Amino acid sequence: MAPAQRVLKTLDRVLSKAGICSRTEAREWIVRGRVKVNAKTIRDPEHWVDLDHDAVVLDGKPLQAEKKIYVLLYKPKGFLTTYKDPEGRPTVYDLLQKLDQWVFPVGRLDQDTSGLLILTNDTAFAEHITNPEFHVQKTYLVKASTLLSDEQLGSLRDGLELKDGLTRPAKVKRIRDSESKTFFEITITEGRNRQVRRMVEALDSQVLKLVRVSIGTVRIERLQIGHWRLMTHEEVRALRKIGSKAAPKPTSGVQAGRAGRGHGREGHP
Numbered sequence: 001m002a003p004a005q006r007v008l009k010t011l012d013r014v015l016s017k018a019g020i021c022s023r024t025e026a027r028e029w030i031v032r033g034r035v036k037v038n039a040k041t042i043r044d045p046e047h048w049v050d051l052d053h054d055a056v057v058l059d060g061k062p063l064q065a066e067k068k069i070y071v072l073l074y075k076p077k078g079f080l081t082t083y084k085d086p087e088g089r090p091t092v093y094d095l096l097q098k099l100d101q102w103v104f105p106v107g108r109l110d111q112d113t114s115g116l117l118i119l120t121n122d123t124a125f126a127e128h129i130t131n132p133e134f135h136v137q138k139t140y141l142v143k144a145s146t147l148l149s150d151e152q153l154g155s156l157r158d159g160l161e162l163k164d165g166l167t168r169p170a171k172v173k174r175i176r177d178s179e180s181k182t183f184f185e186i187t188i189t190e191g192r193n194r195q196v197r198r199m200v201e202a203l204d205s206q207v208l209k210l211v212r213v214s215i216g217t218v219r220i221e222r223l224q225i226g227h228w229r230l231m232t233h234e235e236v237r238a239l240r241k242i243g244s245k246a247a248p249k250p251t252s253g254v255q256a257g258r259a260g261r262g263h264g265r266e267g268h269p
């Protein structure tokens, strides 16, 4: 192969893409001398690797091709969607301790938001779910701090001007009013930072509770709060199909539960 066509990646990236660790961990492992390339210990995380020709070995074991994994977590309120928090607050990784493969969150949920979070090592799949061009619907249950009129719910539905632009039309369904609060469901196809909270704030109200109850065709159903399970092949396939023909082709090696919904492997906090 001509040099210009060779696919080169830095060593830290090769390790993290293999789905065994984060990029930060990969850099630590490399610096500590745990990684060999072509039988030579390499301590430079930026070392270029050509996976077609170079043999990468970690702790004496050849690196395996990445196996794709798709995890569905019911994130509780209070957990951060990051790997490590400098302030030591709990993160979603504290809930995934029984998982032996590295995964990253597909999009984010705020610390105070609970509900469905997908974690995977499949970057193309993650892009499909988070890229607004694919219009993957995310549905939230919202408790607002005030009674919202039909007109106010209508403006959430039609689109509101936020500081980062007009929101797309949304599906909005009033569930009930109780005392001075409104409970409603909203389905959006974008994933802007704090989008639902900011939309509600634009109505001079506040979000008191926010739960993501579905992502595309995948719903919380019997998943318990703080628990996770592997997604089924059908769920992964259905999410991949949403959107346009531009959706990335399914990759091989899907690691997902074979049984029907709710029967995948579950993790416990």
Ligand code: URA
Pocket (backbone or CB within 6 Å): 108, 109, 110, 111, 113, 193, 194, 195, 196, 197, 198, 210
């Ligand atoms: N919208 C928000 O405001 N917060 C979330 O966590 C998700 C959507």
